[in-house]
Amino acid sequence: MRRRRKLLWQLYPSYLIIVVLSVTALGWYASRVLRELDHERSVAKLTTEAFLIEKLVHGLWSVDKGPELDYLLKEIRSKTSDRITLILPSGKVLADTHFDTDRLGQHAGRPEVKKALGGEISVAKRPSFSLSREMTYLAVPVNVDNRLAGVIRVAMPESALTGLLSKLQGELLLAGVIIVMLSAAVSLYVAQRINRPLAQMRIGAAKFAAGDLQHRLELPNSEEFEALAAAMNEMAAQLDSRIRKITRQRNELEAVLSGMVEAVLVVDNNQRVSRINQAAEQLFQISEIRVKDRTVQEAVRNTEFQRFVRRTLSSSEPVEGDLRLLGDPDQFLQAHGALLKDSQGAAVGAVVVLNDVTRMKTLENIRRDFVANVSHELKTPITTIKGFLETLKDGAAKDPESAERFLDIIIRHANRLNSIIEDLLSLSRIERYAERGEIALETHAIEEVFDAVKRTCLKKARHKEIQLEFDAGDQIYARMNPTLLEQAVENLVDNAIKYSETGKMVRVRAVKGPNDIMITVEDQGSGIAREHLTRIFERFYRVDKARSRKVGGTGLGLAIVKHIATAHNGRVTVESSPGDGSTFSIHLPIE
């Protein structure tokens, strides 16, 4: 509002000044012209009078005819208001209409008289010495017999004229004031008219600025303002479409970034994080709001990553690297970094893309270990069998006692070989069936499974004097393949017996939880160290290489349990603390 008034106050006073100035100038000019016209007229009148008088007094002009002339002039006085004076070249007044000649002093010093004595007609406008008024004087030289005989001076007071003039000026002033007032009102209106579309445009522009780009300005009447309003409307439309475009692009980018599995970080030249995507938030367990505009060192406490960012910023080529995030478990990342450049090609930051290759790396490890382990597991019995067979062939067969012993060893190792291959086959069978969905699941009571396991394991437990305790809970039913589940539980119980010392207890329980049915096998054995817990379900993974082979077992038991649990849409977990024992749990989904 204040701005609009300001513009009005810029326009309006200038209008007023122009009006007042022009009225004043006009008035001044008019009165000047009038005054000049009047002066010319009076001079003309005085000239005529002077020549008439000259004609009148020409014959009488001489010093001694003074009183006669004076009388004549005094007579004329009643007919004219002008003062007529006859002056001798000496400056002495010969005759005068208004005054006694004796009382009038020397007139030669009067400027008009002085000039006339020089032989020319002269006009002067000055206050009178004799009469204290502003007078117009005209002096004409009088020549008698081609000789300067004197001067006729005619004078006329200004007063009559001035009165007329001041009356005229008063009227002019009144008219001027009226004109000024009228035009003040008109110019106020005009100024406001000019101002109004501007104010509207200002409001419209404010709306644009506030984001209301759908708003359109009204087109004002004047050409310039119309063009301006049209240009602003066009601008708003352009802005609108561009902002929409940018928003769309940004949303797309946002969607792409947040949908990416790879973590993406953008940093500026000062190693400050300018944005990260959701994958990066999860990877480093940070939130974008907290780390925005903070340095990489503050945001991510990982030296390898910090070094990688520095390397990316200092290299003109895209860089690659492998990073390791320490944690539980460690994460392996493949990093790609490249500089971000602005439109001039100057580097403004860098973008780092991190690919989580932990799973790949783990799988690679498992595969490598599996190949090494399976060869090792198969090779050990074969080497033994081969060795003893060769010994037998070399003559030991002739000694019945050692032959008997050797054959026993051979049979034991052949059995072991057989059971490894048996387990491998059943593992691949479960895997294949599970893949094809050919494992038939039926609803059975957990108790049935426990009964079957009890039958097979009781002997082993008794043999090792281990107390076996089953608790099938209260009528818990689950969808299962009884044969497979029996095998899984049996494997777990078997392991528990194997790794428990004599006299300890193994507890097998079934519990129905809110989300799943849990079958737990709890032992009081030596326990498993933490670092093995994630890997013991891998094929042939052994916690203690020497010991587990001594107690027998193929190294595949837990892998089979895991596959069976997976085939039941469940999972298997383990908790253990070294020295206190371990608890394995099979989680089955509630039907």
Add this chain to the structure above:
Amino acid sequence: MAVRLQRDIDKLNRSVLSLGALVEERFRMAVKAIECRNEELARQVVEGDIEIDHAEVDVEEECLKILALHQPVADHLRYIVAVLKLNNDLERIGDLAVNIAQRVADLVCNHGDFFQIPFDYHTMAQSAHEMLRNSLDAMVNRDLDLAYQVCAQDDDVDFMKNQIQALFAKEIRKNPDEAEDLTNLFLISRHLERIADHATNIAEDVIYMITGEIHRHRRFEYESS
């Protein structure tokens, strides 16, 4: 002048945070080396210590440079003083991580990669790690509450160490032959406890940095008030 001071302080901040990250990583590696009985990891920690030492010297030099060039006051001065002090603590934590790694290396050397640890280091190591991590987080985020939390947590670690000490006494009476290994194991618990102490010092420096109050040796007042 102010701009240059801020720039130098930013640089110092980056350096000290890098050092913090480095020390934290070394500590985690050392702890992992205990858990996995991994000699290779332990060796890496021992060999990497020189890097921490250099970083410590660099941070100190940057602090001294700022002090000499800019004569900082108020916040900036407190920040520099705090960094000078916690820099030292970080370096000590690095050394302690090396000590732990050496103990692990000795044990692995004597026993191969399978030996029983009768004490529960995991909880203690986790507590110490949490304290270190929180003290660094408190520095990054200028988080006073977190810093106080670290100071309070120190008692837990001390308590754990005392428990382990009692256990150690019992074990050594039971198996006097294994005195050497048990001593090695006991030293690890001591190192962890020292690391927790240094983490507390860092938290106290952070408190000083934020409030200007010297919190050290005032725990009893703090608790009783």
